Amino acid sequence: MRRRVGALLAALIAGLAALLLPNTPAVAGxxxxxxxxxxxxxxxxEPFRGQFHFSSQSGWMNDPNGLVYANGxxxxxxxxxxxxxxxxxxxxxxxxxxxxxxWTQKPIALEPGVHPGTLFSGGxxxxxxxxxxxxxxSLDPIVVFSNTDGVSIFYSNDxxxxxxxxxxxxxxxxxxxxxRDPKVIWDAARxxxxxxxxxxxxxxxxxxxxxxxxxxxxxxxxxxxxxLFECPDFYPLPLDGRSNQQxxxxxxxxxxxxxxxxxxxxxxxxxxxPQQMDLGTTxxxxxxxxxxxxxxxxxxxxxxxxxxxxxxxxxxxxxxTFPVTLALVSTPDGPRITRTPVAELSSLASQTETWKNDTVxxxxxxxxxxxxxxxxxxxxxDNPFEGIKADTYEITAQFDxxxxxxxxxxxxxxxxxxxTADRSVVYDTAAQTLQGKPLKPRDGKVxxxxxxxxxxxxxxxxxxxxxxxxxxxxxxxxxxxxxxLFATGGKVKLDNATFxxxxxxxxxxxxxxxxxxxxxWHAAGGAWTDVSAGKRASTSGDGxxxxxxxxxxxxxxxxxxxxxxxxxGLTFRANAAxxxxxxxxxxxxxxxxxxxxxxxxxxALPVSPGRTYHLxxxxxxxxxRVWVDNGADPVIDATDATYASGLFGVNVYNGNAxxxxxxxxxxxxxxxxxxxxxxxxxxxxxxxxxxxxxxPQNGFYLxxxxxxxxxxxxxxxxxxxxxxGLTFRAxxxGTGYTANIDTSAGVVxxxxxxxxxxxxATAITEGRTYHLxxxxxxxxxxxxxxxxADPVIDATDDAYTSGLFGVNTFAANSVTQNLAVS
Numbered sequence: 001m002r003r004r005v006g007a008l009l010a011a012l013i014a015g016l017a018a019l020l021l022p023n024t025p026a027v028a029g030x031x032x033x034x035x036x037x038x039x040x041x042x043x044x045x046e047p048f049r050g051q052f053h054f055s056s057q058s059g060w061m062n063d064p065n066g067l068v069y070a071n072g073x074x075x076x077x078x079x080x081x082x083x084x085x086x087x088x089x090x091x092x093x094x095x096x097x098x099x100x101x102x103w104t105q106k107p108i109a110l111e112p113g114v115h116p117g118t119l120f121s122g123g124x125x126x127x128x129x130x131x132x133x134x135x136x137x138s139l140d141p142i143v144v145f146s147n148t149d150g151v152s153i154f155y156s157n158d159x160x161x162x163x164x165x166x167x168x169x170x171x172x173x174x175x176x177x178x179x180r181d182p183k184v185i186w187d188a189a190r191x192x193x194x195x196x197x198x199x200x201x202x203x204x205x206x207x208x209x210x211x212x213x214x215x216x217x218x219x220x221x222x223x224x225x226x227x228l229f230e231c232p233d234f235y236p237l238p239l240d241g242r243s244n245q246q247x248x249x250x251x252x253x254x255x256x257x258x259x260x261x262x263x264x265x266x267x268x269x270x271x272x273x274p275q276q277m278d279l280g281t282t283x284x285x286x287x288x289x290x291x292x293x294x295x296x297x298x299x300x301x302x303x304x305x306x307x308x309x310x311x312x313x314x315x316x317x318x319x320x321t322f323p324v325t326l327a328l329v330s331t332p333d334g335p336r337i338t339r340t341p342v343a344e345l346s347s348l349a350s351q352t353e354t355w356k357n358d359t360v361x362x363x364x365x366x367x368x369x370x371x372x373x374x375x376x377x378x379x380x381x382d383n384p385f386e387g388i389k390a391d392t393y394e395i396t397a398q399f400d401x402x403x404x405x406x407x408x409x410x411x412x413x414x415x416x417x418x419x420t421a422d423r424s425v426v427y428d429t430a431a432q433t434l435q436g437k438p439l440k441p442r443d444g445k446v447x448x449x450x451x452x453x454x455x456x457x458x459x460x461x462x463x464x465x466x467x468x469x470x471x472x473x474x475x476x477x478x479x480x481x482x483x484x485l486f487a488t489g490g491k492v493k494l495d496n497a498t499f500x501x502x503x504x505x506x507x508x509x510x511x512x513x514x515x516x517x518x519x520x521w522h523a524a525g526g527a528w529t530d531v532s533a534g535k536r537a538s539t540s541g542d543g544x545x546x547x548x549x550x551x552x553x554x555x556x557x558x559x560x561x562x563x564x565x566x567x568x569g570l571t572f573r574a575n576a577a578x579x580x581x582x583x584x585x586x587x588x589x590x591x592x593x594x595x596x597x598x599x600x601x602x603x604a605l606p607v608s609p610g611r612t613y614h615l616x617x618x619x620x621x622x623x624x625r626v627w628v629d630n631g632a633d634p635v636i637d638a639t640d641a642t643y644a645s646g647l648f649g650v651n652v653y654n655g656n657a658x659x660x661x662x663x664x665x666x667x668x669x670x671x672x673x674x675x676x677x678x679x680x681x682x683x684x685x686x687x688x689x690x691x692x693x694x695x696p697q698n699g700f701y702l703x704x705x706x707x708x709x710x711x712x713x714x715x716x717x718x719x720x721x722x723x724x725g726l727t728f729r730a731x732x733x734g735t736g737y738t739a740n741i742d743t744s745a746g747v748v749x750x751x752x753x754x755x756x757x758x759x760x761a762t763a764i765t766e767g768r769t770y771h772l773x774x775x776x777x778x779x780x781x782x783x784x785x786x787x788x789a790d791p792v793i794d795a796t797d798d799a800y801t802s803g804l805f806g807v808n809t810f811a812a813n814s815v816t817q818n819l820a821v822s
Contacts, residue, residue, distance in 0.1 A: 037082070037107045037108055038107075038529075038530040038531055038532055039057040039058040039059070039105065039530075040058055040315065041529055041530065042058070042315065043506075043507075044057075044504065044507070045504075046313045046314065046315070047313065047454065047476060048312070048313050048454050048474070049316070049454055049455065050311065050319050050454055050455050050456050051391075051392045051453055051454055051503075051504040051505065051506070052101065052322065052345070052392065052451075052453055052502055052504070052505045053308070053311075053319045053320060053321070053453050053455070054076060054095060054103045054305075054319060054320040055311065055316050055318065055319040056078070056080060056082075056093050056095075056105070056316055056318070057105040057316070057511075058082065058315045058316055059080060059081055059082040059083065059084065059085070059093075059315075059317070060080065060082075060084065060085055060086055060087060060088070060316075060317045060318060061078045061079065061080050061093060061316070061317070061318040061319070061320075062078070062079040062080075062087065062284070062289075062290065062307050062318055063079045063121040063181075063231055063253075063289070063290035063307050064076065064077070064078050064290065064291070064292045064305050064306065064307060064320060065077040065078055065079060065092055065121050065122055065123070065124070065144070065146075065292070066092070066122060066123055066124025066142075066144040066145075067123075067124065067292050067293065067294040067295065067303075068124045068125060068126050068142055068294060068295050068296055069126070069294055069297050069298055070126045070139075070140055070142050070159060070296065071139050071140055071159045072098070073096045073097065073098060073160075074096065074097045074099075074100055075094065075096055075124070075142065075160050076094070076095045076096070076097070076103065076305065076320070077092045077093065077094050077109055077110075077124065077144065078094075078095075078307075078320070079091075079092070079093075079120070079121055079307075080092060080093030080108070082108065085312065085316070085317045086317070089112055090112070090118070091109075091110060091111055091112065092108065092109040092110035092119055092146070093108060094106040094108065094109040096509075099347060100303065100323045100342050100344050101323075101347055101348060101505050102347075102505045102506075102508045102509065103505065103506070104508070104509035104510065104511055105511045106160070107161075107511075107532070109144075109160060109163055110144075110146065110154060110163060115154060115165055115169065116165055116168065116169030117146060117147040117165075117169050117171075118146070118147050119146050120146060120147070120180050120181070121146070121180060121230075121231055121290065122144060122145040122146040122147075122151075122181060122182050122183070123144070123182055123183035123184045123185075123195075123292065123295070124143065124145070124184070124295065125143050125184050125185070125186065125193070125295045126140050126141070126142055126143075126295065126296040127140060127141045127142075127143050127155075127214060128140050128296070131193070131212065131214060132213050133213070134155045134157070134166070134214075134767070135157060136157045136717060136767050136768045137157055137158075137689060138689075139157060139158065139159050141155050141156065141157050142156045142159070142160055142163075143184075143214050144163070145182040145183075145184055145195070146182070147171060147180075148179065148180045149171075149174075149175055149177070149178060149179050149180075150171035150172075150173050150175050150179070151171060151172055151173040151175075151182045151195070151197060151217075152165065152166070152169050152170065152171050152172065153165075153167070153172055153214070153215065154166065155767070156767075157767045158689070158719070161514075162719055162720060162813070164765075164766045166215065172215060172216075172217060173195075173197070173209060173217050175197065175199055175201075175207065177199045177201040178200045179197050179198060179199035179200070179201075179207070180197070180198060180230070181198045181230055181231045181232060181253075182197045183195065183197075183231075183233050183234060184214070184295075185234060185235060185295060186295070186296075187210075187264060189264065190210075192210055192211060192212050192264075193210065193211045193212070193213075193214055194208065194209070194210055194220075194234070194262075195209040195217065196208055196232045196233075196250070197209070198228070198229070198230055198231065201222065201224075202224065203224055203226065204224065204225060204226055204227070204228045205222055205223055205225060205228055206222070206228060206232045206234075206250070207219060207222050208220045208221045208222065208223065208266070220264075220265040220266070221265055221266040221267070223250065223267045225258075225274075227252055227254075227256050227274050228250070228252045228256075229252055229253060229254070230253035231252070231253035231289075231290040231291075231292070232250065232251060232252060233249075233250075233251045233291065233292055233293055233304075234248065234249070234250050234251075234262075234267075235248070235249055235293050235326075236248050236249075236262075237249055237302060237326060237327065237328035238328065239328050239329070239330060240328070240329055241327070247259050247261070247328055247335060248260055248261060248262040248267060249326075249328070249337065250267060250269075251277065251291065252274070253284070253289055253290045254282040254283060254289065255276055255277040255278045255288055255291060255306070256275065256276055256277070256282075257274055257337060258271040258274050258275070259271065259328065259334070271334075275337070277291070277337050277339065277467065278291075278306070278339070278467045278468065278469050279435075279437045279466070279467065279468040280468050280469035280470055281310070284309065285310070286308075286309060287309075287310050287469045287470050287471050288306045288307075288308065288321065288469040289306060289307045289308075290306060290307045291304050291305065291306035291307075291321075292304065292305065292306075293326065301325050301342075302325065302326040302327075303324065303325055303326070304321075304323065304324050304325075304339070305320045305321055305322075305323050305324075306321045306469070307320060307321075308320065308321055308456065308469060310470075310471030311456060313455075319455065319456065319471075321456075321458065322341055322342075322451055322456075323341070323342045323344075324339040324340055324464075324467075325340050325341075325342055326338070326339060327340070329463070331465070336465055337465075338463055338464030339460065339464045339467040340460065340464040341451060341458075341460065345394070345451075345502070348502040348503045348505055349394075349501070349502060349503075350502070351499075351500070351501040352498060352499065352500045353499045354496065354497065354498045354499075355384045355494060355496065355497045356496045357493075357494075357495065357496075358382070358384050358493075358497075359382065359491055359492070359493055360382055360383075360406070360409060360485055360486065360487040360491060360492050360493075361382050361487060361490075361491040362406060362486075362487045362490055362491060363488075383484050383485050383486070384494065385411075385482075385484065385485050385499065386484075388482070388483050389478065389481040389482060390452075390481055390483065390501055391454065391476045391481055392453050392454060392503075393452050393483075393499060393501050393502050394449070394451055394452070394500045394502055395449070395450045395452070395483070395497065395499055395500075396447070396448070396449045396450075396497065396498045397411075397447070397448055397485075397494065397496070397497040398445055398446070398447040398494075398496050398497070399427070399445065399492050399494055399495065400445060400492070400493040400494075401427075401429055401441050401444060401445065401446050401492060402441070402444030402445075403493070404429055404490065404491070404492040405489070405491055405492075406429060406487035406489050406491055406492040407428070407429055407488055407489030407490065408426050408429065408487070408489065409426075409427055409429070409485075409486060409487040409488070410425045410427050410485075410486065411424070411425045411450065411484065411485055411486075412424050412482075412483070412484035412486060413425065413450070413452055413457070413472075413474070413483065414452075414474045414475055414476075414480050414482070415482035415484040416479060416480050417482075421482075421484065422472060422474050422480070423457060423470075423472045423474070425450060425457075425459060427439070427446055427448070429492075434446070434448065434459065434461055434468075435459065435468055437468060439461055439462060439466050440462075442462060442463075445495065446461070447461060447462070447463075449461065452474070453474075453502075455472065456469075456470070456471060457469075457470040457471075457472045457474075458470070483499070485497075507519075507520050508520045510530075510535065511530045512530040512531060512532060512534055513534050513535040513659070513660065513662065514534070514660060514661050514662075514687065515547070515558075515661070515662040515663060516663050516664065516665065516688070517547035517548075517549040517648050517662055518547060518548045519547065519548055520548055521545060521546060521547050521548070521649075522545075522546055522576070523543065523544070523545050524544040524545075524546060524576065524578045525539060525541065525542055525543040525544055525578070526539030526540075526541075526544075526652060527539075527543075528543070528545050531658060533561070533658050533660060533683075534661075535650075535658065535660070536656065536657070537565070537568070537650075537652035537657050537658075537659070538655075538656050539654060539655065540654065541653065541654060542651060542652075542653050543651065543652050543653070544571055544574070544577070544578030544649055544650070545649050545650050545651075545659070546571070546574060546576065546578060546647045546648070546649035547647060547648050547649055547662075548647070549648050549664070550645060550648065551572075551573075551645060551646075551648065552573070552644055552645035553619050553620055553621065554572070554618075554619055554664050554665075555616065555617070555618050555664065555665065555666070556570055556616070556619075556648055556663070556664050557570075557614065557615060557616040557617070557661075557662075557663055557686065558570055558614070558650065558659060558660065558662040558663065559612050559613065559614050559615075559659065559660045559661045559686060560585065560612070560613055560615065560650070560657060560658070560659050560660075561610065561611065561612045561657060561658045561659075561660075562585065562587060562607065562609050562610070562611075562613075562655075562657045563609060563610060563655065563657055563658065564609070564655035564656045564657075565587075565652050565653060565655030565656055565657035566586065566587055566653050566654040566655055567584045567585060567586040567592075567653040567654070568584060568651060568652040568653065569582055569583045569584030569585055569592075569615060569650070569651055570582065570583050570584075570615050570617050570648075570649075570651075571648070571649040571650055572646065572647075572648050572649075573619070573643040573644065573646035574643075574646045574647045574648075574649060575646055575647065576647065578651065579595075579596050580595065580643050580646045580647070581593065581594070581595050581600075581624065581640070582594055582651045583617050583624075583626045583636070584651060584653070585605070585607045585613055585615070587607050587608075587609060588607075589604060589606055589607060590603060590604055590605055590607070591603045591605040591626065591628060591635050591636060593638055595642055595643065598640075600624070601637075603635050603636055605628065605635065611679065612660075612679070612683055612684060612685055613629060614628070614629050614630060614669075614684075614685065614686045615627070615628060616628075616630075616668070618634075621641075622639045622640055623637070623639050624636070624637075624638050624639070625637045625638075628676055629676040630668075630669050630671065630674075630677045630686065630691075631675045631677070632673040632674055632675070633675070648664060660685055661685055661686060663688055665688075666688075667687075667688025668686050668687075668688060668690070669686045669690055669691040669816075669817065670690070670817060670818050670819070671691075671703070671818075671819040671820075672703075672705065672819055672820055672821040673705075674703035674705040674805075675703070675704040675705075677701055677702060677704075678701070678704075679699070679700070679701050679702075680699070680701070680702060680732070680733055681698055681699035681700055681734070682694055682695030682696075682698075682699020682700075682701075683695070684699070684701045689815055689817070690715075690815045690816055690817030690818075691815065691816040691817065692719075692813065692814070692815055693724065693809035693813070693814045693815075693816065694813045694814075695809045695810065695811070695812070696811060697810065697811060698809075698810050699808070699809045699810070700733075700734030700806050700808050701806050701807050701808075701816075702734060702804045702805070703804060703805050704804070705804065705805050706802055706803055706805070707728070707729070707776075707802065707803075707805060707821060708729070708776070708802035709776050709777055709778065710775070710776060710822065711773065711774070711775045711822045712728050712773070712774045712775075712776075712805060712819075712820070712821050713726075713771065713773035713774065713784075713819070713820055714726060714771070714772060714807070714817065714818055714819040714820065715769050715816070715817045715818045716740075716741060716770055716807075716814065716816055717768060717769040717770065717814060717815045717816075718741065718743050718764065718766050718767075718812050718813075718814055719766065719767060719812070719813040719815055720766050720767070720813050721766075721810075721811050721812025721813055721814070722742060722743060722744050722810050722811040722812045723741060723742040723744070723749075723808075723811070724740060724741060724807065724809045724812055724814035724816065725738045725739050725740025725741060725772065725807070725808045726740070726772055726805075726807060726808075726819075727805070727806040727807055727808045728774060728776070728803065728804075728805050728806075729776070729800040729801065729802055729803035730803045730804045730805075730806060731803055734806065734808065735752075735753055736752065736800050736803045736804070737750065737752050737757075737781065737797070737799075737800060738750075738751055738752070738808045739772055739781075739793070740772075740808060740810070741770050741772065741785075742764060743764045743765070743766055743812075745759075746761060746762065746763050746764055747759040747760060747762065747764070748760040748762060748772070748785050748793065750781060750793050750795055752797065752800070755797075757781070757793075757795050757797050758783075758793045758794075758795040760785065760792035760793055762785065762792075769815070770786060771785075771786055771787070772784070772785060775791075778801075779796045779798040780794070780796050781793070781794075781797060782794045782795075805819075805821060807819070
């Protein structure tokens with residue numbers, strides 16, 4: 001979605017972006033360069049903050065963008081202004097979930113000034129078959145589409161942690177008219193991609209494009225309709241679940257839709273008017289707008305979320321509707337969409353009560369002229385929900401209205417003893433309406449399902465054919481959590497009803513801490529906060545931060561940076577209080593393996609504040625080994641049988657420290673045998689994908705192994721930025737030779753301080769992994785690139801005859817893996 005921005009406002013926005021960006025030019029995906037992250041801390045328990053509806057940790061959110069299931073996680077991107085509580089400079093916010101219910105805020109995905117173009121609404125896909133050729137590692141690329149008056153492409157090869165701009169952000173589709181909101185899907189029948197883009201070419205409508213590879217697009221057709229404004233979505237649904245009766249659905253931002261056919265080029269429908277998918281306030285800022293469906297869902301469901309703009313608090317504005325599964329069913333009026341909350345909602349259930357075959361009677365009729373005010377229904381003579389106090393919950397109820405004498409019946413939600421309530425959900429038996437919207441009984445029955453959150457109310461009925469989304473500021477005070485089932489003007493039979501209390505969905509995973517350990521995490525001592533580099537601890541004594549993952553024999557590794565802290569390290573086989581084993585680095589100059597009451601092993605080791613260290617622990621029964629900084633041999637090899645199994649976590653003692661990349665299982669930095677590696681500039685960490693380097697200028701990571709004549713090779717990738725390479729025959733400060741790949745110059749380069757010895761021109765793409773091999777024979781240096789049989793550089797230089805092996809990163813984030821020396 002886009003609001004027209006005049007030249008003056010555009011200039012102001014550009015100026016703001018310039019002020020917010022640091023002096024060093026930001027590069028795509030450099031989280032530490034994002035001035036808006038990390039967000040202020042929150043427990044998500046503020047008044048009116050949805051407990052199972054997603055809202056941004058802080059700032060403004062509107063349209064859902066690029067909803068995908070990728071590499072084991074649902075990704076929810078959204079239009080976002082992190083600077084304030086109103087619409088302004090648009091970013092792409094980002095959150096992830098394993099189950100569509102438990103969301104975790106992640107760093108901003110697309111950032112003005114870091115990523116080119118106008119970053120308005122768009123769609124996303126997972127390129128499982130690598131049709132684009134953008135895949136560089138083991139993970140499937142996430143490819144998203146944005147910009148206005150044309151379409152630009154961005155992609156991620158690290159499951160949404162960082163995004164690169166394809167072709168430097170140039171528009172791959174040029175649209176001369178006002179346009180925005182591209183949505184892309186896979187057309188399985190034609191084995192190609194289809195895109196719909198809203199444009200006002202002669203009026204509201206969508207352009208349809210096709211592509212074999214997500215990069216090259218051909219205009220196929222245009223569908224035009226007055227109702228079709230902004231944020232289109234386009235997807236197939238089987239009619240009544242029959243795969244041989246597939247229909248196509250085209251929707252607008254205001255939830256209007258038509259059903260028709262698509263032959264791979266043209267969408268056709270015989271509908272003359274659209275239907276309304278949701279009956280809430282379907283305008284920008286209302287209770288249902290700009291809905292989008294996920295692509296690549298693992299079970300083939302069509303899952304939808306929309307923007308609810310009416311929810312706000314002191315630190316956030318806007319939320320998303322709870323995810324629903326869409327289906328298409330036959331009705332006497334033709335095919336219609338149904339919306340049903342995803343089954344994963346049940347994971348929040350903590351208490352359930354049921355009723356059957358009850359009768360709800362009206363209270364004593366008021367005197368003429370004394371009718372109750374709206375939201376203050378007469379107290380029911382028989383309220384099955386009497387005594388229940390609840391803040392967030394679900395109600396399903398079926399009423400027999402065939403012989404009902406009640407003129408109205410329904411629920412008072414968050415009711416109080418004085419008869420008032422925050423919202424009444426009312427069925428009018430004469431008008432046959434629910435909340436004033438048509439709802440005819442089916443076989444004499446009316447069934448409704450209510451999702452009640454702190455700032456949201458969603459009502460479903462008639463098998464999902466009826467859907468109404470609302471924002472309500474529910475009072476969560478203890479005396480305002482009643483539920484009243486009422487009837488007026490007579491009685492109504494309650495066939496059955498179920499009340500289910502729903503717990504909060506927040507707090508089960510980590511925002512900035514990269515880890516494959518399960519949540520929820522919990523602190524046992526100290527204060528633990530999100531920072532861009534990971535999880536930061538502040539302790540006056542021992543502080544533990546513990547996952548929900550436990551194990552006995554395992555390989556466990558992570559990165560730790562001691563700032564003012566005396567010590568910090570990896571905790572394992574621990575109980576919930578942290579009692580277990582800890583391998584810790586201590587600034588007194590030791591590596592220590594300890595448990596409560598005993599130092600099992602202590603080894604002298606220089607430890608400097610401000611430097612990032614990588615620790616690896618391996619346990620085999622009572623045997624415990626500890627490695628530091630990717631050395632081939634353990635620094636500690638000890639035995640202790642006190643604890644056989646327990647939780648994985650971290651420990652910090654007396655001060656501030658930051659931890660990151662806590663992982664169990666295989667993976668990490670694979671390299672030739674050597675002792676401890678040493679950083680010389682930049683920050684060097686280890687993830688399951690390999691060695692990650694980040695440096696604003698030259699940064700080196702050096703082994704203790706030296707050589708003169710050799711073959712040295714490895715796999716390198718510039719995640720974003722300028723260059724990375726293999727360093728050899730180097731001194732302890734990195735001074736020596738480097739063979740690198742340079743994205744800005746488009747070259748493979750052999751250089752040493754003060755001289756570029758030789759270059760080979762070739763395109764180097766951010767995010768793509770390249771294999772480099774170097775062979776030295778005296779003063780002859782040859783460099784092989786990729787799978788080429790012949791060297792791309794064959795040069796001579798005699799400045800350095802022998803020295804250390806290592807890697808280099810220049811003005812970039814990089815990944816290095818599989819280093820070998822022979």
